[in-house]
Amino acid sequence: MAQYVKNEEFAEWRCDKCNCELELKKVVVSYLEGSFPVDLPVCKKCGQVFIPESLAIHKMLEIEQQMEDK
Numbered sequence: 001m002a003q004y005v006k007n008e009e010f011a012e013w014r015c016d017k018c019n020c021e022l023e024l025k026k027v028v029v030s031y032l033e034g035s036f037p038v039d040l041p042v043c044k045k046c047g048q049v050f051i052p053e054s055l056a057i058h059k060m061l062e063i064e065q066q067m068e069d070k
């Protein structure tokens with residue numbers, strides 16, 4: 001499974017609610033009819049998942065391409 005977010009990219013991010021550090025966790029993202037496990041930054045305290053909008057679009061495109069290749 002591809003890793004979409006590198007540790008360096010979210011190292012400086014903080015949760016808006018609790019100002020807590022984020023850690024990489026496996027999260028299932030739904031897209032169209034399917035769902036996909038991806039590693040995304042999640043707040044250690046409240047479990048909030050962080051997906052920058054630009055990253056989400058990028059990820060959707062990659063998933064779509066993978067599906068078409070089959």
Ligand SMILES: [Zn+2]
Nearest residue numbers: 015018043046
């Ligand atoms: Zn939090």
